[in-house]
Amino acid sequence: MSLSLLFVVLLGLAVVGYYMGKSRSLALSGGKVRSLHSLPLFYGWYVVVWCGLPALVLFGVWIAFEDALVRQLVVAELPEAIRRLPADQLGLVISDIRNMAYGNIPLDKADATIRPVVEHYISLRQIGTTSLWVIALAVGIAGLIFGRSRIHPDFRARNKVEQAANVLLIVSSTIAVMTTIGIVLSLVFEALRFFHAVNPIEFLFGLNWSPQMAIRADQVGSSGAFGAVPLFAGTLLIAAIAMIVAVPVGLMAAVYMAEYAAPKVRAFAKPALEVLAGIPTVVYGFFAALTVAPFIRDAGESIGLAVASQSALAAGLVMGIMIIPFVSSLSDDVINAVPQSLRDGSYGLGATRSETIKRVILPAALPGIAASVILAFSRALGETMIVVMAAGLAANLTANPLSAVTTVTVHIAALLVGDQEFDSPKTLAAFALGLVLFIVTLSLNIVALRIVKKYREQYD
């Protein structure tokens, strides 16, 4: 772990730089701080910027790309026969080499062709680490000397430091954009590779989903079917059940809390509802699988209905309970935002409270409520753990809530959990499903934000 030691050393260097810059500025001013342009600490920070930043950036870039670089060099060293292997088998060879280099696999197990490569790998890593030490320290010390040499009493250190800080702030605010770009690129890139193997039309409109790929080429039924419609239908079915539970309950709860409840009741009920939102989804999943699904099955059997033990109803019901607070707290906010004058006008005309709510408040709050319902629906589509634990893997195309269905998220998880090769269409299918999920939830979110933006402040 000499890399973490290097990191600590670089940090230490920065601290040294801070005190050197500070003391140099004090020395140059002859002890009269007033003759300096900036406070001494800014001279210290100025040196830190010069000696710390370039070295740490170099360090980060190295950490990020060292692996790929070493891999390239090692592959170039491998015998021709191995280099010709398909990418997945080559990956296995390389991970073997890496394991041997780290001593996880004894070196004497290696055959003669691999052995020099392992040694080459070890030496490359040593050279790499050593050169990083030398270069990073050199850059750090050079920066320290340069920064220190720039210091004189008229030097505008504060402005320079604030410029650097500003750049830092801008960079961190772009991380969010980078995340989005990262999501889009990784999903699109892997999905495109999937669509090379599977026709997108078949993926989007095919009715048969069974992503088993052959291990041997001559295996029967080796093609695998990637028609995702059963998954989309199952997702919609479960989300619809969830919305049937969550929208009336959440909305009525919000109406009651905003219009009827005494302050004491409200002070208790609102946080209690929010507790529902704070419970981890894996807990809901366990609850659905352990309690709700058997209960529904037994209840169904007692009245003579055949209920699957992993019915869509159980998963949807529990997901609906989870989503209640999303609907209720957002609706509560928009109902409270309806101006009191509208209520007073309605009461003045002799309307009862419920008539006021139904005829005046809900229409006035409708855009906000619609947005909250859309957001809740998008959350229901993307929810994973409840359906993974309570909905199962059977890709049935049915609208019967008592039968077992499966969802997009279940299959993303199922395809990627465990050791998978990065190149098989089976693994890549997860990214294609993820892309569909991302696009759908993103559009729903944009629509919701649009609605809110367009109709907000109507009464102000």
Place this chain on the structure above:
Amino acid sequence: MTDILADTLPQAKPNALRPGVHMTEEATKRLKARYASERRFKLIGLAAILFSLAALVILLTTIASNGFTAFQQTHVRLELNLAADQIAPVGTTDVRKIMQGNYGTIILEALQKKFPEVQSRGDRRRLQGLVSSGAEPQVARMVAADPALIGQKISIWLPTSSDIDVFVKGQVDTKAPEEQRRVKDNQVGWLNTLKASGDLELRFNTRFFTGADSREPELVGIWGGVAGSFYTLVVTLLVAFPLGIMAAIYLEEFAPKNRWTEIIEVNINNLAAVPSIVYGLLGLAVFIGFFGMPRSAPLVGGLVLALMSLPVIIIAGRAALRAVPPSIRQAALGLGASPLQVVLHHVLPLAMPGILTGTIIAMAHALGETAPLLMIGMVAFIVDIPTTPVDAATVLPVQIFMWADSPERGFVEKTSAAIIVLLVFLLLMNLAAILLRKRFERRW
């Protein structure tokens, strides 16, 4: 105007006491119906709230009643004769040699001393089945830690196997016919004898809090998951907190209002609604696939969760910064502070409680998150407790997920107990957030 008045005003008739339009029988009926609908509506609202609260209560009581028993474990007291010929000569200090000792025989001997009548092979196996398969390594480790025990006789409480444990706790049907029970009639007899002599009792399950995962329900512990969660959250906090604060400061205090900052803002709002599993795909493709980071490591899990919590922290941070009144900034600027000094010396300290509250709540969400961590391979059977952020590890929610998937009956209570622990952690974090808000909330 006059026409209307003429219509509505009561006609001056001799019998002028005719009731007005609002007092006719139909009107009273209508009014009654309206009030009834009013009451109905109110009741529906109340029912909605009660339904949600009932769901919450049922959920919590189910978990609590299922999980409470896991904090105790059935133990049996045995007099072990740590004979030198079964382990190693007296005076051996070589740990490996001691660990290889024949502890199964020692335990079986101790059991047989209690029940000398057991002779047949099948019965001996059942007798041995009383004690957990984890008892042997436990005794071995104890002897290895203190080699002076070799050759002595000790009295020790050992955990029973999970089948016995759930039977003693009454979690399976104890009245079922023998062939449907995993605990057979003669085992029940032995258990009753042990109970009568005080050699069988429920004792506090320390292993559950100090151990890591296991295939045997009676041997599992949550500490591996808790440690994994800890390292993951530390990474998340170290990455997301500074980045989130800096981004919030820039967007709220310095950013010019232009297209670029608008894109960033819309972006952040949308990122907050992206399903968490998509972040898992991002982590898999970028951190593991592209940068070649290790699978199953809390480092990668922490980075993924950091990207996920970043929008939440930025949004909370901006709200907290916005709540600081402009007069503070103007006063500081008037005294000659630079814009950065205004923010760092005045605005940020005043906004800190709000930012911290938002951060704690984001961390609580990250602690309960499971789906993205499944994608990056943190769902693995790991019996070692991780000691660094790059060790293979799992986290508490994923541990819950894996136990919930296990078919053994004994895992139900362990899963529920792990959920109780997770909920306690979440409760503590949320309480901290509430206290922070109460203590430092300022109205300007």
